[in-house]
Amino acid sequence: xxxxxxxxxxxxxxxxxxxxxxxxxxxxxxxxxxxxxxxxxxxxxxxxxxxxxxxxxxxxxxxxxxxxxxxxxxxxxxxxxxxxxxxxxxxxxxxxxxxxxxxxxxxxxxxxxxxxxxxxxxxxxxxxxxxxxxxxxxxxxxxxxxxxxxxxxxxxxxxxxxxxxxxxxxxxxxxxxxxxxxxxxxxxxxxxxxxxxxxxxxxxxxxxxxxxxxxxxxxxxxxxxxxxxxxxxxxxxxxxxxxxxxxxxxxxxxxxxxxxxxxxxxxxxxxxxxxxxxxxxxxxxxxxxx
Amino acid sequence: xxxxxxxxxxxxxxxxxxxxxxxxxxxxxxxxxxxxxxxxxxxxxxxxxxxxxxxxxxxxxxxxxxxxxxxxxxxxxxxxxxxxxxxxxxxxxxxxxxxxxxxxxxxxxxxxxxxxxxxxxxxxxxxxxxxxxxxxxxxxxxxxxxxxxxxxxxxxxxxxxxxxxxxxxxxxxxxxxxxxxxxxxxxxxxxxxxxxxxxxxxxxxxxxxxxxxxxxxxxxxxxxxxxxxxxxxxxxxxxxxxxxxxxxxxxxxxxxxxxxxxxxxxxxxxxxxxxxxxxxxxxxxxxxxxxxxxxxxxxxxxxxxxxxxxxxxxxxxxxxxxxxxxxxxxxxxxxxxxxxxxxxxxxxxxxxxxxxxxxxxxxxxxxxxxxxxxxxxxxxxxxxxxxxxxxxxxxxxxxxxxxxxxxxxxxxxxxxxxxxxxxxxxxxxxxxxxxxx
Numbered sequence: 001x002x003x004x005x006x007x008x009x010x011x012x013x014x015x016x017x018x019x020x021x022x023x024x025x026x027x028x029x030x031x032x033x034x035x036x037x038x039x040x041x042x043x044x045x046x047x048x049x050x051x052x053x054x055x056x057x058x059x060x061x062x063x064x065x066x067x068x069x070x071x072x073x074x075x076x077x078x079x080x081x082x083x084x085x086x087x088x089x090x091x092x093x094x095x096x097x098x099x100x101x102x103x104x105x106x107x108x109x110x111x112x113x114x115x116x117x118x119x120x121x122x123x124x125x126x127x128x129x130x131x132x133x134x135x136x137x138x139x140x141x142x143x144x145x146x147x148x149x150x151x152x153x154x155x156x157x158x159x160x161x162x163x164x165x166x167x168x169x170x171x172x173x174x175x176x177x178x179x180x181x182x183x184x185x186x187x188x189x190x191x192x193x194x195x196x197x198x199x200x201x202x203x204x205x206x207x208x209x210x211x212x213x214x215x216x217x218x219x220x221x222x223x224x225x226x227x228x229x230x231x232x233x234x235x236x237x238x239x240x241x242x243x244x245x246x247x248x249x250x251x252x253x254x255x256x257x258x259x260x261x262x263x264x265x266x267x268x269x270x271x272x273x274x275x276x277x278x279x280x281x282x283x284x285x286x287x288x289x290x
Numbered sequence: 291x292x293x294x295x296x297x298x299x300x301x302x303x304x305x306x307x308x309x310x311x312x313x314x315x316x317x318x319x320x321x322x323x324x325x326x327x328x329x330x331x332x333x334x335x336x337x338x339x340x341x342x343x344x345x346x347x348x349x350x351x352x353x354x355x356x357x358x359x360x361x362x363x364x365x366x367x368x369x370x371x372x373x374x375x376x377x378x379x380x381x382x383x384x385x386x387x388x389x390x391x392x393x394x395x396x397x398x399x400x401x402x403x404x405x406x407x408x409x410x411x412x413x414x415x416x417x418x419x420x421x422x423x424x425x426x427x428x429x430x431x432x433x434x435x436x437x438x439x440x441x442x443x444x445x446x447x448x449x450x451x452x453x454x455x456x457x458x459x460x461x462x463x464x465x466x467x468x469x470x471x472x473x474x475x476x477x478x479x480x481x482x483x484x485x486x487x488x489x490x491x492x493x494x495x496x497x498x499x500x501x502x503x504x505x506x507x508x509x510x511x512x513x514x515x516x517x518x519x520x521x522x523x524x525x526x527x528x529x530x531x532x533x534x535x536x537x538x539x540x541x542x543x544x545x546x547x548x549x550x551x552x553x554x555x556x557x558x559x560x561x562x563x564x565x566x567x568x569x570x571x572x573x574x575x576x577x578x579x580x581x582x583x584x585x586x587x588x589x590x591x592x593x594x595x596x597x598x599x600x601x602x603x604x605x606x607x608x609x610x611x612x613x614x615x616x617x618x619x620x621x622x623x624x625x626x627x628x629x630x631x632x633x634x635x636x637x638x639x640x641x642x643x644x645x646x647x648x649x650x651x652x653x654x655x656x657x658x659x660x661x662x663x664x665x666x667x668x669x670x671x672x673x674x675x676x677x678x679x680x681x682x683x684x685x686x687x688x689x690x691x692x693x694x695x696x697x698x699x700x701x702x703x704x705x706x707x708x709x710x711x712x713x714x715x716x717x718x719x720x721x722x723x724x725x726x727x
Contacts, residue, residue, distance in 0.1 A: 001528070005449075005524065005528055008553075009521070009524060012520040012521060012524060012553075014522065015520070016517075016518045019517065019518070049332035069671065071426070109339070110339075113339060113343075116336070117347070118342055118343030118344050118347050119338065119344050119347075119571065120540055120541075120573050120575075121609070122544070122570075122571060122575035124574065124575055124577045126577055126578075128574075129548055129551050129552055129579070130687045131551075131552050131553065131554060133554065138552060138553045140552030140553070142550070142552070143552070155391075176299065190623070209431075212545075213541065213545075213549070214519070214540060214541050214544060214571065216341070216343070216344070217339070217343070218339075218340055218341050218380075219541075222515055222517055223517065226517065242668065246645065252522060253518065253521065254518075254521045254524075255521075256521070257392055257520075257521020257522055257524075257525070258521040258524045258525050258528075260512060262511070262512035262516065262521055262522040262525070263482055263510075263511040263512055263513065265516075265521055266513060266516070
């Protein structure tokens with residue numbers, strides 16, 4: 001195998017990792033603060049896709065430029081979800097939490113089905129399909145934009161968490177909610193904001209993936225499962241773990257698919273996932289819970 | 291004080307009673323009664339939710355239109371058709387449980403479905419277990435009718451024939467273009483479910499038939515749930531593939547076309563097998579990238595219908611008008627196929643035969659009537675006729691006349707941009723070579 005092919009393989013993997021990052025960052029933020037896995041994250045991404053699609057069709061706004069609108073709508077949806085659904089079950093057993101989120105999945109899927117039917121919706125942005133060619137290596141512009149926005153979003157979230165007062169409260173609530181409350185942090189409000197941001201990030205994912213995938217009521221299910229695998233692999237609640245996990249899975253799938261067979265690409269990343277969890281149950285960059 | 295009846299009074303009363311009784315019996319015998327209607331329950335089982343929902347919804351519309359048109363035409367006045375709709379949710383497991391519910395709870399006389407191979411296989415197993423006829427209108431897994439089932443019948447061609455059509459066209463087209471086919475590198479690529487595997491088996495078998503197995507450079511399988519095909523495409527690119535014979539569902543079809551362009555993979559020809567490559571949404575998603583892609587498909591409004599019987603041609607018009615007035619827009623090709631299977635085969639022939647030849651519409655009589663079906667070519671929208679292999683045959687239940695499909699070409703990314711180009715009898719125009727952009 002020649003060098004351009006190897007470089008192409010790596011670039012393909014990184015770009016795929018960018019797609020996975022779009023879903024895993026928000027999912028991880030929610031888990032990190034609330035210790036609740038939002039199994040419906042993929043469905044919120046799907047809702048984000050539909051809103052971006054609707055904005056594109058009715059207002060002619062490119063999905064990339066529609067991000068702020070989707071961000072606000074899904075942030076508010078996240079706040080509502082926290083206050084009316086998640087907060088009441090925070091101290092309930094895991095089974096209750098899982099069943100609640102499974103219920104949300106069905107509600108959102110059927111909501112989309114009723115609102116927009118099962119038809120495949122699509123936005124064709126020809127420029128996104130034009131590749132940049134360097135040394136016979138093809139870099140698709142659309143996916144490069146996805147990776148760039150995913151990295152920028154991650155950076156913004158990182159800065160928000162480390163450099164702002166609310167970010168400090170979020171981290172405090174994540175590490176020890178009881179102690180945070182003692183020193184006066186309104187953990188309910190902090191959690192609500194975290195949920196809003198987490199869901200809004202899914203909306204960002206929806207906007208930037210719309211030019212790549214069909215939009216239909218079940219598109220979130222595909223991506224949601226991958227997101228869950230990635231945050232578990234990287235370490236539940238670990239911000240860096242989500243990024244590393246996304247890129248790792250992307251590169252493994254790309255390498256196995258190119259060198260051996262696409263049929264085994266997903267299986268191989270799952271095998272790696274199991275091996276890592278066997279050797280390091282807290283995930284690559286996660287911390288062992290006590 | 292009670293007083294006994296006199297003899298005259300008693301006789302008069304008796305006479306009145308006798309006259310009334312005679313009149314009642316006479317009325318009952320002489321006045322024509324409103325005939326009691328035989329109720330036939332048809333279970334309609336398609337994926338109405340889940341990843342295959344757009345296809346399933348179209349099929350449901352086709353079947354329901356067929357039943358409504360048939361009922362309005364009063365062809366079997368003493369039969370009332372009741373449809374019971376089930377949703378397989380694009381899942382084989384749910385398809386099986388829905389089939390069981392339709393049979394055991396709803397008491398349907400027949401199940402019509404199912405669109406996709408894995409769903410068809412699940413439903414067939416249940417139908418066979420409960421001795422209930424199943425009529426598959428679309429799904430193409432080769433193995434559906436090779437398992438010795440006696441209650442399963444399929445309208446359309448097995449996937450094998452999609453592959454045959456693709457390769458026959460390839461051979462014809464390379465001659466037309468003066469390309470040396472022996473110098474081409476061919477990749478057979480398919481989603482790894484029963485549909486993709488069946489079509490790909492057909493590709494390989496037909497290439498062997500032409501002594502061209504040597505030009506198959508690779509056979510690649512992938513999951514239709516994949517969110518990325520860049521690795522597959524990079525692999526094909528490194529092999530210098532000239533022709534891709536590919537079978538995909540919807541999301542993966544648009545991904546393949548789009549990512550091929552993004553990664554600079556430009557084979558001379560891409561020949562898809564129905565499903566995703568025939569879907570107008572795919573064309574809308576990839577825009578002009580769809581131009582020049584060939585598809586083994588069935589564009590009802592983009593193919594030559596001259597070979598159809600006059601009555602069937604009229605049915606095309608009537609169906610189109612009815613469908614447009616009810617749903618707006620033109621039906622999808624699989625919706626039209628589901629309509630034709632239901633209308634031309636099940637309702638107009640099978641139920642009629644069961645009632646008129648065997649005396650009643652029961653499950654067993656429906657099965658027997660299926661075996662009596664003998665519709666010549668030109669008797670359905672797709673052009674092929676219908677005759678099912680008998681139970682002793684290795685292909686029991688398959689339609690022995692459904693052995694071909696037109697090959698079409700995309701000329702523009704609108705729903706009318708897909709035109710049949712092969713074979714000449716079904717083509718509206720000749721194929722044109724449009725190099726990949």
